Amino acid sequence: MRILVLGGTVFLGRAIARQALAAGHDVTCAARGTSGDPVDGARFVTADRSRPGGLSNVEGTFDAVVDVARTPSHVRHMVAELAGRVGHVTYVSSCSVYADIATPDLSEATAPLLPPAPPELDDPAAGVEEYGRCKVTCEQLILEAFPDVFVNRAGLIVGPEDPTGRFDYWVARHARGGEILTPGDPDDRVQYVDVRDLADWTLRAVQEGLTGIFNGIGAPMTRREFHAGFGGDGTLTWVPQDFLTEHDVRPWSGPRSLPLWLPLPEFAGFLTRDTSAALAAGLRTRPLRETAADTLASFSDIHHITGLTEEEEVGLLREWHAR
Numbered sequence: 001m002r003i004l005v006l007g008g009t010v011f012l013g014r015a016i017a018r019q020a021l022a023a024g025h026d027v028t029c030a031a032r033g034t035s036g037d038p039v040d041g042a043r044f045v046t047a048d049r050s051r052p053g054g055l056s057n058v059e060g061t062f063d064a065v066v067d068v069a070r071t072p073s074h075v076r077h078m079v080a081e082l083a084g085r086v087g088h089v090t091y092v093s094s095c096s097v098y099a100d101i102a103t104p105d106l107s108e109a110t111a112p113l114l115p116p117a118p119p120e121l122d123d124p125a126a127g128v129e130e131y132g133r134c135k136v137t138c139e140q141l142i143l144e145a146f147p148d149v150f151v152n153r154a155g156l157i158v159g160p161e162d163p164t165g166r167f168d169y170w171v172a173r174h175a176r177g178g179e180i181l182t183p184g185d186p187d188d189r190v191q192y193v194d195v196r197d198l199a200d201w202t203l204r205a206v207q208e209g210l211t212g213i214f215n216g217i218g219a220p221m222t223r224r225e226f227h228a229g230f231g232g233d234g235t236l237t238w239v240p241q242d243f244l245t246e247h248d249v250r251p252w253s254g255p256r257s258l259p260l261w262l263p264l265p266e267f268a269g270f271l272t273r274d275t276s277a278a279l280a281a282g283l284r285t286r287p288l289r290e291t292a293a294d295t296l297a298s299f300s301d302i303h304h305i306t307g308l309t310e311e312e313e314v315g316l317l318r319e320w321h322a323r
């Protein structure tokens with residue numbers, strides 16, 4: 001198949017392009033080329049979707065297009081420029097489109113969406129809610145133009161080449177061993193998808209002509225199962241969220257944070273999406289141990305992008321034991 005990846009220079013886009021090439025497809029990636037490089041073997045076309053006509057270098061027709069855009073105007077321009085020239089359409093959306101992040105186990109069919117972004121909001125980097133609203137608008141624009149689209153609402157994507165470092169924090173932390181400060185309660189749940197599993201499913205959706213809207217993420221697991229999946233000989237010290245909040249430990253990501261930890265019950269729905277429709281439609285997820293091992297093997301140096309420093313963790317553990 002002739003497959004066009006709009007993006008394809010970083011993480012998921014690169015993984016989709018890599019796996020499509022491995023399956024023998026003819027792959028074109030279109031981007032500015034500022035975020036990274038396309039994988040070897042893909043045709044690269046320079047494109048800047050921030051302006052109308054920005055895809056003019058993308059010539060010819062394609063059996064399928066995969067779009068990872070998050071900016072509504074980029075999707076508007078794509079729709080105007082590619083309509084009539086592409087077969088199957090995949091839009092990689094996000095579970096951030098959902099308005100309800102507190103209720104666990106909501107499915108695509110039951111979870112209410114955020115309102116779309118107003119016309120003046122075209123910057124998904126403006127904030128978490130702005131990102132979600134922009135993704136809602138992108139979905140709407142694509143659904144209007146291509147009603148038979150495959151909308152893959154990805155959840156937390158992890159694995160090799162993840163630019164965010166969130167899952168990497170736990171990979172590196174378990175690899176270091178010793179006493180590991182672990183947030184919340186062992187029965188709290190967490191949810192993610194390996195970038196290669198999401199890419200594999202996206203590619204099979206393209207090949208099989210799958211359409212519809214799906215939560216593209218693995219089934220939730222308890223934090224006990226999550227941490228056990230890393231193996232290693234570290235010991236876990238579970239520290240309740242109230243202590244973490246009182247000691248200025250931040251949730252999710254960034255400096256002095258515990259990545260992938262979110263306060264409950266406010267975020268009880270965020271990492272517990274019902275993913276049964278995606279699993280029934282062919283999403284296969286590999287064991288965490290494999291994702292962790294491959295992620296660790298992909299580190300080129302000491303890996304600390306986000307999370308607690310060693311010093312911060314030691315200090316917090318000391319205070320926790322002395323309380």
Ligand SMILES: NC(=O)c1ccc[n+]([C@@H]2O[C@H](COP(=O)([O-])OP(=O)(O)OC[C@H]3O[C@@H](n4cnc5c(N)ncnc54)[C@H](OP(=O)(O)O)[C@@H]3O)[C@@H](O)[C@H]2O)c1
Binds near residue numbers: 070
């Ligand atoms: N990471 C997560 O945990 C997570 C969770 C849920 C959903 N998602 C979704 O999953 C997808 C991830 O995609 P990704 O990993 O490939 O990363 P991404 O950061 O979404 O990649 C954006 C791609 O678009 C290109 N691009 C950006 N601005 C452009 C412009 N003006 N003109 C043309 N191309 C442009 C970039 O290349 P250049 O900069 O080189 O142009 C890059 O290849 C996104 O849709 C994201 O919303 C991610």
